[in-house]
Each structure stands twice: as C-alpha cells, then as structure tokens.
Amino acid sequence: MTIAVSQHPVRVRIAPSPTGDPHVGTAYIGLFCAAFAQRYGGQFILRLEDTDQKRSTRLSEDAIYRSLRWVGLQWHEGPDIGGPCGPYRQSERSTIYRQHCELLLANHSAYRCFCSAERLDQVRADQRSRKETARYDGFCRNLSAEQIQQQCDLGQAHVIRLKMPTEGDTVVPDALRGAVVYDNRQIDDQVLLKSDGLPTYHLANVVDDHLMGITHVIRAEEWLNSTPKHLHLYAAFGWQHPVFIHMPLLRNADKSKISKRKNPTSLEFYQRCGILPEAMLNFLGLMGYSRKDETGADVEKFTFAEMAADLDLERISLGGPVFDLEKLRWINGLYLRAFSPEQLADRALSWYREDDRAATIAALVQERVPELGDFMHHASPFYRGTLDYGLNARFLLVGAAAKKKTAVRLGAAGSLALFEDLIRQLEGLNAWTPSHVEECVRQAIATTPAGLGDGMMAVRVAVCGRPASPPLFESIIAIGRATVLVRLRQVCAMLADSNFMTDAIAATQRELDASRAALLAAEAPPVTPSSSAP
C-alpha cells in the first residue's frame, strides 16, 4: 500500500491536550509529522485540544511549547504563532463546532440526547452483564420533534450524538495496515457536543482537520478504533477524509502503553537531566522505524534533516516499541562523545545557563557553598534524573532516624503509603509553589504515625537522595514536578520490593567483607609455595 500524496500541499498536525507534563509520545508523533511535512515540502501544525475544561491548564500549555521547541520541533502554525487557519486552540473555536453541529442536526446525521449519566451507566452495565459491546442504546435517537421541543423548553441539559448506521461495515483505510473492517453494530452513537456546549475530541478533531486542510492524519494507534466514527463524520459533512496513518504506541518495559507510572514520560525530565534534544529526537526516530545507508547497512545515528530527507512511513514497523532508557542513554553518549572538547564544554555550559532555574538553584545552594568547588555537589540533585539510594538513604526513607529517640519507624508499607499519597497530591496540584507543596507534604505526613521531622526526612531523601539539602519545599519546586514525581515513583517501586532493605544490607555487607579480607591478606605472612604445590 502506498501512502498517497496528492498534488495538494501536505499538511499534518499534532494535537496534544494541555493536561499534564509534556509527553514523549507527543514528541514521537510530532517528529514523524514534522519529518513527513518536511519530506514533502508541506506544513506542520500545532493545535491544542483543550476541550476538556476540567483538566486543561495554562501551565501545561506553556510547558508543551517549551518542550517541543526544546527537542527542536518547529511548527508553521500554532496557538503561539498564529496562522491562516486559526484559532489553533480548540477552546476558542466553540462557535465553529456548534455551527457544524447544527448542520448535522439539520441533515439528520446527528440528534439530541437527553439521557442522564445514571441511565447511561445502567445501560452499559446491563450490556456488559449480557456480554455485549457497551454502547449507547439509541434511546433518544427517534424522539419526535415535539418530544425534543418539550425537553428543550424545560431547559433540559442534553448532548448531541452522531447517528451511526445500524448495519453494514465501515472500512478504515489505514496507510500502514490496509483496510480495517468494522461492523457498524459495534460502533457507538458518539457524543459530539457535550452538555457544556463544548465538542468532544471526535467532533473537534474532524472539523478542525478539515477546516485546517489537514491531508494526512498521523496519530497514535489508540485512535484506530474511533476512526470509523470520524469517517462517518466526514461523510455526514460531505467532506473528503484525509489519509490515516496510525503509529504504533510507545511501550513500557512490560509492553503496556507507555505511562508515567512505569517510565519517565515527561520531556522536561529528560531536558533537565541532560539528554540532548538531538539525541532524544534521534532515539524517537528509532522507535518503530529504521534507516539504512546506500550500502544497505543500518544507520542508527541521524539528524532530523537526514531522517526527513528520505522518510518513508511505510517502513514503520507496527509492533509497539519499548521505550528503552538504556539505549537512549547510549545514543546520548554517542552525541556527547562526537563533540570536540570545546563543543562539549560549550554545550554543558549552555545547558546549565539556559536552564531557567539556574538563579533559583544558586540561591538555594549559596549558603552551603564555602568554595565554588562545592557548588556542583550541592546542586547536583537539581540536575539529575533518577537517583541512587544507598543503605543509609533507605533507612531514612522508612523513617528510622536512628539518632532520635522519638523516631517513628514507618516501615516500608507506611512510607509507601506516605509517598503514594504525596504523589497523588502533587499530581493534582495546579499551582506549583513552595506553599502549595508544603501543604501537600504536611497533609501526607499527617495521615501517618510519623512526626513532621521524620516524615520530612523521608520525603527529603526520596526527592534529593540525601539527608542534607536546601529547604525541602523550595527544592521540590526547583527540581520540578516531572522529576520529583519520577523519583517518588521510583522510591515507591523500591519500597514495594520485599528485598528493599535486605538487598542493600547484603551489598554493604559484601563490601565490608571484601575490605576486611583485603586488609587481612595484606597483614598475613606470604603463603609459602610448598603449601599449595605438594
């Protein structure tokens, strides 16, 4: 199957939703979009899918721009730079969606639905108990005009649903998979307009892609199953649909869809621990894709321009690639070693200088630095990714501050609960300030038997890797949410391991034994040759 590229200019887009830390998956899809656009001399558009009012934040939006710029992706149109098809923020396009919904209502390809959430839950539960596909039962599909008017007059809140065909098949032409066939009876009458008047992804996505002239939809495989709905939307509007290219999903080591629980997924995390943007992009370009030179030999190190120059999306392999930190680090090292010493020094310095936390961190560390040489020692927890936790750190993590008589042992289970609680709170925080963080930490500790001191120490060690650090809340702010959460999750994973302490104790014991053996050997008289050779 060949990916059709018509005479029209290629236009592709990424459409992240600003609901959290900027995700490696966004950069992954963005990379292939941008490279595809470049390959065919088209445009690459950034659009914000912020129709979920509850979860979208400005904080996240800005972080997306920053991180995407950091990896080196450049968009031709977007909310921050404008363009001919704006606005590029879906929350600013509400009237467009509503107007289009009216169109669908008028031509009977959509209908108003007054069902309550409770009824829908009940319907779904019944269907599942009968082992059927859970889908809307069409209760409001055939309401009479009078019934609808009556409900509307009552001011009854309602949504607008797409009227899907009840029989036949829908064939999704996927550029990488060929024709994927769906039984229409499996497909829901999707909600297009929520009762708050905002569109769902499905509506907004189709309307925007059409209005913005998107020719190729390159998106993650998780969207494949909703493509039939999109196809019917295009048809209902009388529009031609774009070419669909569903990329494989990035995976955790256990092959599940990549998640922050099991992997650092935030681009900010990688930026702050010193992964080079070109290395990150290169690594992502290796996920599901490969390049070779004229001789047919595999090429693993390549720039964005090189990748774009001969990009062939049909070479994408569909098995979900595991996002392997080990290999990322290797590639990063490859780039680092390829620099001249001057370049390396330069990059290291600018990495530090361009970090907007430099002054903040300097302020935190200042009092603790008698000589400049101590600076990096104290600052290093702010610039690293994951941390190592030695024996002493592990003792402190479980709240065993041995020197204090009042110390409370939380134990592995207790501190696990503490950290999980803290993670939840920090995730939900929409203001990243020391006082907000302080409140979270205090609350989390308050639910445990530990005193503030022991609890704070446990948190400090988890976040900084050591018992001595600048003021905790300011440190947490400066380290950054993404990295703090990665560390806390790492600690949770450690605590959940029953060998959490015994492994560390055994390792320390081995070291001691080795040292003692070496000492004894040095003091013992030399072994006589005769004893070993009778």
Add this chain to the structure above:
RNA sequence: GCCCCGUUAGUCUAGCGGUCAGGACACGGCCCUCUCAAGGCUGGGACAGGAGUUCAAUUCUCCUACGGGGCACCA
C-alpha cells in the same frame, strides 16, 4: 465480555518465497589501560505454535496462543 491491531534474541530493528536470518543496545570473555569510561576483537542468544499454498516458507492464507489498544458528556 465484545471489537480492532500486533508477534524476528531481554530490548530496538533488517528481512518484503530460496539469507550461514544481518546490525545495534544490554550481557559474558579477551585486548588496550594507573582507575573508570570509551574503543577494538569475540561469545551466547530470535523467526510464538499448528495447519495449509508452494519445488521452496521468517516472508503468503487460516486457526490457536500470547501481547497491546479501544469500548466516556477524556483526549
């Protein structure tokens, strides 16, 4: 439960009917070496299983198994 997608070593991948199944990360060994890296050489390790199609299947078809995704007034 239902639907869809996928399946070459622990991991990323090459392969598009006939290959000694190639490369990379990781791992082991050796070399280099004041240490650690890096580098060089080298070793072990893969076509999920079963039916077909074919002179010939890793490659095509079907079934099974396993993995993943989807089934929201989230994207």
